[in-house]
Amino acid sequence: MDFSFTDEQQEIFAAVREICEEELKPKAAEVDQRGEYPWDNINMLAELDLFGVPVSEQYGGLGLGILDWAVTCELLSAACTTTGAVYAAHLLAEYPIMEFGTEEQKEKYLRPLARGEKIGAFGLTEPGAGSDAASVRTRAELDGDHYVLNGTKVFITNGGDAEIYVIIANVAPEKGARGLTAFIVEKGTEGFSFGKDEEKMAYPALSNRELIFQDALVPKENLLGRERRGFRVAMTTLGAGRVGMAIGAVGLAQAAYDAAVAYAPTREQFGQPISEFQAIQFMLADMATSIEAARWLTYSAAWRRDQGMEFEKEAAMAKVFASEMCVEVCNKAVQIHGGYGYTKDYPVERYYREAKLFDIVEGTSEIQRLVIANRLLKEARKSS
Numbered sequence: 001m002d003f004s005f006t007d008e009q010q011e012i013f014a015a016v017r018e019i020c021e022e023e024l025k026p027k028a029a030e031v032d033q034r035g036e037y038p039w040d041n042i043n044m045l046a047e048l049d050l051f052g053v054p055v056s057e058q059y060g061g062l063g064l065g066i067l068d069w070a071v072t073c074e075l076l077s078a079a080c081t082t083t084g085a086v087y088a089a090h091l092l093a094e095y096p097i098m099e100f101g102t103e104e105q106k107e108k109y110l111r112p113l114a115r116g117e118k119i120g121a122f123g124l125t126e127p128g129a130g131s132d133a134a135s136v137r138t139r140a141e142l143d144g145d146h147y148v149l150n151g152t153k154v155f156i157t158n159g160g161d162a163e164i165y166v167i168i169a170n171v172a173p174e175k176g177a178r179g180l181t182a183f184i185v186e187k188g189t190e191g192f193s194f195g196k197d198e199e200k201m202a203y204p205a206l207s208n209r210e211l212i213f214q215d216a217l218v219p220k221e222n223l224l225g226r227e228r229r230g231f232r233v234a235m236t237t238l239g240a241g242r243v244g245m246a247i248g249a250v251g252l253a254q255a256a257y258d259a260a261v262a263y264a265p266t267r268e269q270f271g272q273p274i275s276e277f278q279a280i281q282f283m284l285a286d287m288a289t290s291i292e293a294a295r296w297l298t299y300s301a302a303w304r305r306d307q308g309m310e311f312e313k314e315a316a317m318a319k320v321f322a323s324e325m326c327v328e329v330c331n332k333a334v335q336i337h338g339g340y341g342y343t344k345d346y347p348v349e350r351y352y353r354e355a356k357l358f359d360i361v362e363g364t365s366e367i368q369r370l371v372i373a374n375r376l377l378k379e380a381r382k383s384s
Contacts, residue, residue, distance in 0.1 A: 093120025
């Protein structure tokens with residue numbers, strides 16, 4: 001594996017670091033307090049063409065890879081986790097169109113997504129179908145030149161603010177996963193509306209709305225891939241999404257570590273900075289080691305995808321390790337801050353709340369372990 005980057009890539013990352021330090025990080029607490037979707041930040045990312053990092057130049061992107069996208073997402077998440085989450089969720093609309101879209105669909109939908117002219121979202125989760133994708137009950141029926149969609153999606157990141165949605169519905173619910181089918185649905189489509197925006201433990205500025213389909217008319221040409229091949233679309237997209245969740249967790253954990261390592265020398269107890277106590281030093285050492293391990297595990301999964309290799313197992317490994325690492329690192333960052341860490345005067349309080357999201361979304365930690373175990377057992381059977 002070669003994780004070295006060209007001068008062009010380094011220039012892009014340097015530009016991202018600059019906007020993170022000068023624009024995103026100073027406003028992160030304000031974004032959280034105001035609870036408004038961070039359009040100013042999104043527009044800045046669009047101006048830098050960052051939404052097009054993994055998209056072919058043919059469709060308005062930068063023509064780089066998922067590894068480059070992951071490095072960018074890590075930097076954004078460390079500066080402003082909400083903005084990083086918007087960025088990661090946007091990929092979940094770009095990626096399936098990149099992988100399964102027709103030329104016409106790529107020109108019409110992928111190009112504005114790559115340019116950041118429109119924000120994207122991915123609709124899989126339902127009240128009765130989260131990790132169990134085969135239980136999707138949103139119904140799609142072909143009627144002439146349109147599919148008619150009926151059902152409800154929940155917890156959809158960017159829901160309501162996004163303009164382009166990739167939706168997983170079922171043309172034959174009685175067949176379970178074999179009936180799943182993917183569609184591209186535009187905001188403003190007749191019969192497509194938005195419901196409740198969830199009030200969450202953290203991320204008040206990040207929309208997570210219900211998507212409601214009541215006889216929604218989706219043009220036949222907006223079928224993504226083939227009918228009854230939606231399970232493959234969903235699983236492929238989730239693989240990329242798990243890389244995004246893993247690297248977002250790495251970015252957040254890095255921010256928490258940076259806050260802790262900066263605070264420890266300034267806080268005195270028993271006549272000396274707490275950074276002089278071995279207990280604190282060991283905590284910082286463990287935090288830094290875990291972050292580095294999660295980073296390279298995630299980079300490995302992204303690199304495998306860019307090489308055209310199977311990466312679903314590695315993405316699940318990265319996601320479960322990085323998400324649980326993030327919770328632990330943020331917990332230790334609060335501990336190092338002591339009582340001040342429990343107040344809103346310091347960012348580690350917010351980081352701790354934000355961390356929990358990562359081991360729930362894009363498949364819980366339990367689901368990741370099932371994915372990993374299934375792959376391992378399948379590989380073992382093949383080799384025996």
